[in-house]
Amino acid sequence: MTPAASVDLAGLGFDEGAHVLLRRALVPLRPGARLAVDGRHPQLRVHLPAWCRANGHRVEWSGPTPVIVRGDRDDQRWLGAVRAGSPGPGSVDPRPASGWGLAARGSLVEEGGPEVHFDLEERDLVWAAVAPGSTPTRRTGSGARTPRSTGTPPWTCPTTSRPPWCRS
Structure with a gap:
């Protein structure tokens, strides 16, 4: 031939x-x-x-x-592959398939991979924008927490014992 x-x-x-x-x-x-x-x-x-x-x-x-x-x-590699959810925002599956493992949302997952089971498999058990009963905070340069609404105060290098990365 x-x-x-x-x-x-x-x-x-x-x-x-x-x-x-x-x-x-x-x-x-x-x-x-x-x-x-x-x-x-x-x-x-x-x-x-x-x-x-x-x-x-x-x-x-x-x-x-x-x-x-x-x-x-x-x-043949992608024959039977499934998409691990949708990559778009706001489209998190409430209970993803265990065959997806740790695949990124929207990625193709080959058929025949191991089934991965986690203790927390449901979105509503682990997903929270803010923990219940708390106020959103952010950490300041000094390590203190301030409410997000006030913003982070400006941070300056300490005058005593400057770390090597602090050049100001």
């Missing part, structure tokens, strides 16, 4: 960026398509099969020129 495309690595090895050229050459090809690889690096015969295995492709040696048969691992 004739390769659909070819790439010339010349003397470039995998430790010098050959994998980048191969990845770019494989992107437009469909799974099962073939890519002929020309190269003169002495370790190509060792590194190419290992890289192909690690990236879900197959390599065939028909004569002096190896041929990569593109696999479908990248296409």
Whole structure:
């Protein structure tokens, strides 16, 4: 079978960026398509099969020129993936799925990951803008707490025993 495309690595090895050229050459090809690889690096015969295995492709040696048969691992990876909620503000799920684990809101979560169970799984048990019965406060430079409505007083470096980061 004739390769659909070819790439010339010349003397470039995998430790010098050959994998980048191969990845770019494989992107437009469909799974099962073939890519002929020309190269003169002495370790190509060792590194190419290992890289192909690690990236879900197959390599065939028909004569002096190896041929990569593109696999479908990248296409299959996200098959069945679910979105971990919505990334928008105000859209926190009241009880997220345990398969999401610690994924960021809105991210794709691959199928088949471990189910993570937490003691506090419900939003209403852990979510609070302000703790009940308290006044929102903020910490000042001296460590004291002041109500947020008054703002933080200006802070100046202490005159005695200045820390190294204080230059004023």
